[in-house]
Amino acid sequence: MRETWVVGAASNRFGKMKESGREAATRVAMEAIRQSGLSPKDIGYTFVANAFGISEHQGHVGPLINNGLGIPEVPSATLESACSSSSAALHEAYVHVAGGFIDVALVVGVEKLSHLDTLAATSYFAVAADYAFETKNGATFPGLYATLASAYRQEFHPKDEMFGAIAVKNHANAARNPHAHFQKEISMETYLSSPMIASPLRLYDCCPFSDGASALVIAAKEFVQRPVTEPLVFRASARSGAVTDMQDRPDLLGIPSTRLAADKAFRQAKMTPKDINFLEVHDCFTIAEALALEDLGFLPKGTAAKESYEGLTARDGKLPVNPSGGLKAKGHPVSATGASQVVEIFEQFNGLAKGREVPKAEVALAHNVGATGGSCSVHIFSRR
Amino acid sequence: MKGYEEGGRLRGLRCRHCGLITATWGLACSRCGSLELEEHELALRGKVVAYTILHVPGDEFLNDAPYAYVVVALDGGGQITGWMPTVKQESDLEIGQRVRYSSSYKPGVQFVKETDAGAGG
Numbered sequence: 331m332r333e334t335w336v337v338g339a340a341s342n343r344f345g346k347m348k349e350s351g352r353e354a355a356t357r358v359a360m361e362a363i364r365q366s367g368l369s370p371k372d373i374g375y376t377f378v379a380n381a382f383g384i385s386e387h388q389g390h391v392g393p394l395i396n397n398g399l400g401i402p403e404v405p406s407a408t409l410e411s412a413c414s415s416s417s418a419a420l421h422e423a424y425v426h427v428a429g430g431f432i433d434v435a436l437v438v439g440v441e442k443l444s445h446l447d448t449l450a451a452t453s454y455f456a457v458a459a460d461y462a463f464e465t466k467n468g469a470t471f472p473g474l475y476a477t478l479a480s481a482y483r484q485e486f487h488p489k490d491e492m493f494g495a496i497a498v499k500n501h502a503n504a505a506r507n508p509h510a511h512f513q514k515e516i517s518m519e520t521y522l523s524s525p526m527i528a529s530p531l532r533l534y535d536c537c538p539f540s541d542g543a544s545a546l547v548i549a550a551k552e553f554v555q556r557p558v559t560e561p562l563v564f565r566a567s568a569r570s571g572a573v574t575d576m577q578d579r580p581d582l583l584g585i586p587s588t589r590l591a592a593d594k595a596f597r598q599a600k601m602t603p604k605d606i607n608f609l610e611v612h613d614c615f616t617i618a619e620a621l622a623l624e625d626l627g628f629l630p631k632g633t634a635a636k637e638s639y640e641g642l643t644a645r646d647g648k649l650p651v652n653p654s655g656g657l658k659a660k661g662h663p664v665s666a667t668g669a670s671q672v673v674e675i676f677e678q679f680n681g682l683a684k685g686r687e688v689p690k691a692e693v694a695l696a697h698n699v700g701a702t703g704g705s706c707s708v709h710i711f712s713r714r
Numbered sequence: 715m716k717g718y719e720e721g722g723r724l725r726g727l728r729c730r731h732c733g734l735i736t737a738t739w740g741l742a743c744s745r746c747g748s749l750e751l752e753e754h755e756l757a758l759r760g761k762v763v764a765y766t767i768l769h770v771p772g773d774e775f776l777n778d779a780p781y782a783y784v785v786v787a788l789d790g791g792g793q794i795t796g797w798m799p800t801v802k803q804e805s806d807l808e809i810g811q812r813v814r815y816s817s818s819y820k821p822g823v824q825f826v827k828e829t830d831a832g833a834g835g
Contacts, residue, residue, distance in 0.1 A: 453773045463718075463738050467822040468768065468775050468797030473783045476766030484764075484809045528783075529767040529804045575738050576785050577793040582764050 331428040335561035336711065337554055338366030338547035339676035341669075344661035345511040346444040347541035351380060352391050354543035355440035356398035362545040363399070363436070367558035370399045372549075374432025376406035377423050379415035379439040379665035382454050383408075386442055395438055412458035413614065414700035415439060416544065417569075417668030417707035423548040424567040433553035439670070440543040441663035451539045455664075458701035460575050472536055472615065474576060474702045476528035479617040481582035483530060485632065488620075490530075492635035494521040496616040497534045497658060499644055504655025506686035509670070511540045511661030535616045540661030544669035546676075560680045562672070562711035565601065565693070568594035574704035583632075585618075585699060587706035588625035595695070595708035596627070603628045606710070607690040608650040608678070610671035612699040613658045619643075619651065622697055626708070650688040653678065668698035668707060675711055718756075718794075722817040726792055728754035735792035758815040759828060760788035767804050774821055782807055784825060796823035800830070 340361035347354050355378070363370055378392040388394075392406025411418035416439030423435035443451045455471040464474065482488070498518055504510035516534060524533035554561070572587035573579055579586065596602060603626065611626070613619035620634035628649065629637055637643065643651035654660045654674035657667055677683040678691040696709045718725045718737050726737045731748035737756060742749050764785045771779035775797070782801035787793050799820070801807050812828035 448770070449773055449776070452770065456772050460738070464795055465772060466774070467795045468772065468778075468781060468783045469795065470768060470770065470772045470783075472770070473766050473768050476768075477764045477783065477785055480766055480809065481764040525769070526767070526804075527770050529769075531766070573744050575795070576764070577795045578736055578738050578744055582785065 332430055333551040334424055334428040334564045335549055335551055335554060335557065336546055336672060336676060337368065337549050337557050337559055337561050338362035339545070339673040340365060341509045341544040341666070341673045342542060343509055344540045344542035344663055347442055351383060351386055351440040351442040351543070352388060352394050355391065355438045355545070356395050358543045359395060359399060359436055359438050359545040362547050365559060366547040366549070368434060368547060368549065370401045372434045373401060373404050373436045374434055375426055376404055376436040376438065377419035378406055378408045379419045380408055380441065381410050381412060381415050381665045382441055382443060385446060385454060411705045412700035413612070413662070413664050414668055414698040414705050414707050415665040417696065417698035417709065418705070420546060420668060420672065420709065421567050421569050421707055424564055427548050427550050428564065433550050435548045437546040437548060437669055438543070439666035439668060441665045442541045443539050444541045463575050463577065470528065472528040472531055475615040475617055476531045477576055478582055478621065479530050479615070482617060482620070485583060488635040490522060491518060492639040493535060493616040494518050495639040496613065496619050496635070497521050499638065500613065500652050500656040500658040503645055503653050503686055504659030507655050507660055510655045510659060511538055512655070512659045531615055531617070537614045537657040537662040540663045542661055542663030542666040542670065544666040544673050546669050546672055561714060562676055562679060563714055564709070565712050566595035566598035566708065566710040568598060569705065569707045570594065571705055572703055574702070576702070584621050584625045585703035585706065587703045588622060588697065588699065591706040591708040592626045595710055599710045601710065605693055606695045607693050608653060608688045609695045609697065610652055610654060610674050611656070611697040613652060613656040614662060616658065618699070619656065623651065626695070626697060645686060645688060653683065653686050653688050671696040671698060672709065679713060719817070719823060724756040724758060724794065724815060724823070726754045726756040727751045737792055737794040756792050756794065757789040760786045760813060762807065762809055762811045762813060763787045763793065764809065765807055767801065784813070786813055786825060794823060796825045798825050800826060
């Protein structure tokens, strides 16, 4: 396999997009290509993620993006893996480039849901659960993660403030991220007084519905030779599946696909959690950030919420987590999320994360979950 | 897909190889991969192992919120998810609560507390 790099990475401002998903996707793709110093003509394949494109009456958006980039002849395909769609696209891009099938790949993730009301958007999100055995029995997406939170609380008895600390920390980080949906800090009082959505999850435990687009340019080292940016070197690109339904899980204290993907990734990279300087993890809900840190092997079971409360995961803590603000506060445009995590790592490596720099940015991990864990991606990047 | 509710009963599958009992449809066992699955009638009673009170429901449950969404460990094996329309607040339920299946015209697998009066069970 060839050494493979991320040489360009761009996101727009998450939140509410006036333009269509297709326009936003094309714009961030052009920006990522410009940043990489390569040309659209260098691209061998475009991997697109746009799980809810149908809400804009648009499928098959890859050719439209390529057309807008002036490369209509380049092949494209859309990958769907719920909230991990663009990290699934990234994995395919890596496989194609590292395997020598193409020299340069474009990854584009985009989502637009702001034209829908909350009910319609909630129902779109619920599509990624098992309709026959979960949604039809009353589940919503917050409801499924709330169910995991209830099991976690029963077992480990964390205080509400410990989950509040995760929300407060991620909002503080997002306040310094120009791509973020919520660029404002929140207080613990604001968190504690926010209404229940799905007990024990309050409004401020939940990520927002966001519009957004992110793009990455993936290239073989031997093709680029002299990069104009500080490239991210792929050290691992791992994915895993696991039993989807809550009712079939042996326990509800974690996300099994995270454990499996992390194990693969650390073996690929020949690393352990101790080698990682900072992480972008899938925090669609505060409980998800706690579970991620435990399932990825960074903290023992039942300790992550407490450690977060004590400052371990703050931007200047020993283990910075979600310096971008995470899904929780940067926002969660479903199919852009996985790629946007890598945009944050790229900006940290390239000195572009002004005002939210982590103390050390040499090795970073990105963790992206599909729905409640039916799929999961773990990527590890280092400097050259 | 054939539903698992049928005439007041809950139908599931049992793996002849590893013994897994599941309510989820499949052609092979999700735990051991064996193809030797047999139809299995699930118990109608069990206890809550995890739950949430949903204040913002999905579109098919608009007029029912708040309600509880529950994961129930059934007596005799297997877990199943369902909802409890009569549970309206956090303090109305706890993990370990005994519940029974209550057949209804409404969608989804419905549970009530074991001690509650009413149809089914």
